[in-house]
Every structure is written in structure tokens, then in C-alpha cells.
Amino acid sequence: MRGRPVPLPPNWLGAKMHFDSESSPGFAIGRVAYQIRAGMAAVLKSAGWPFSPEETQTLITLLDACQPLSMNELASLMIRDPTTVKRQLDRLVEQKFVERSVSSEDARIVMVGLTRRGEQKLQTVLPLLDDLRKTTLKGISKSELEATQNVLRKMQKNLTKHISKE
Numbered sequence: 001m002r003g004r005p006v007p008l009p010p011n012w013l014g015a016k017m018h019f020d021s022e023s024s025p026g027f028a029i030g031r032v033a034y035q036i037r038a039g040m041a042a043v044l045k046s047a048g049w050p051f052s053p054e055e056t057q058t059l060i061t062l063l064d065a066c067q068p069l070s071m072n073e074l075a076s077l078m079i080r081d082p083t084t085v086k087r088q089l090d091r092l093v094e095q096k097f098v099e100r101s102v103s104s105e106d107a108r109i110v111m112v113g114l115t116r117r118g119e120q121k122l123q124t125v126l127p128l129l130d131d132l133r134k135t136t137l138k139g140i141s142k143s144e145l146e147a148t149q150n151v152l153r154k155m156q157k158n159l160t161k162h163i164s165k166e
Helices: 025-046 053-065 071-078 082-094 116-136 142-165
Strands: 098-102 110-114
Touching: 025 053, 025 116, 053 071, 053 082, 053 098, 053 110, 053 116, 071 082, 071 110, 082 098, 110 116
Parallel strands: none
Antiparallel strands: 098 110
8 A cells, every 4th residue: 555655753864863872881792792602612622622602601601500499490500591591401411411400499490410421521622711811801990990891780780770660
């Protein structure tokens, strides 16, 4: 059905409204995150590692926890959708890097933990990822890094509050 063209809103395509992506922390953080993920993918691939950076982050999160976590705790720590985490865990369980068990406190809760195999294999790539971290932080002082981490934590807290209001 053809009719008259619908007029565009007054500020369509920046007539008066302007958004400067170069001064937006979100865009800058997104670009750096993309580059870190690409760097991780390259490092992991060159090492013959069978998992994606996201799956590897799941393993590292479980290693850092030092104990099994519920699927919801894991998803919350990683700030990821539980369904996405479940899909990653399926592959990690299949490869025997992670095991699922039932919570001793509530049989409805599935706990996930690193297996001995998972921990041992993860130790082989951690030094490579640490080298990437060092490359990423080259020329950045300890105080600059601490300030950046503080700002990022504040931004995360602000966004968490904002999102929970919606």
C-alpha cells in the first residue's frame, strides 16, 4: 500500500542532535573489550585450546571461586544470561573440564565446578593469557590501572542501579 511518505522526526540523522562516540565511555570500553576478546581468541587458537574466550572465562571464574557454584551464581558473577552460561557449560562438561552436581542444601539447584582435568589444562593457557594481559597494560601505571578499575566499578554500579529501576 503506497501513500504519502512518513515525515522523519525533526532531529533525524543528526540535524541538531549529536552523539560523539569518541567521548563515550561505552564505545571506548566496547572497542577495548572487542580487541581483548580477539587477542584471547588468537592466543587460545595458537595454543590449540579447544574453547572460546567466553568458555575460557567460565573456567577461570570457576577456578577463582575455589568451590562449585550454582549456575545462577556463575551467571551473576560473569554478568551473563543463565541460558548462555548453560550452553557453555554443556560443552565444558562434555569435554570433562567441568562437572555438574546437585546442591547438598537444595536438590533443585545445580552446582558446577572445575574438574581436576579442567584445572590442570587451564593452567597451561593461563601464562599465555597473562602475557596478553601484560601487553594490554603496557605503559599503564599501577595508579592509572587502579583509577580505571575504580571508575569501571562505579560505572557498573550506576548501570546496575539504573537497570534495576526499569
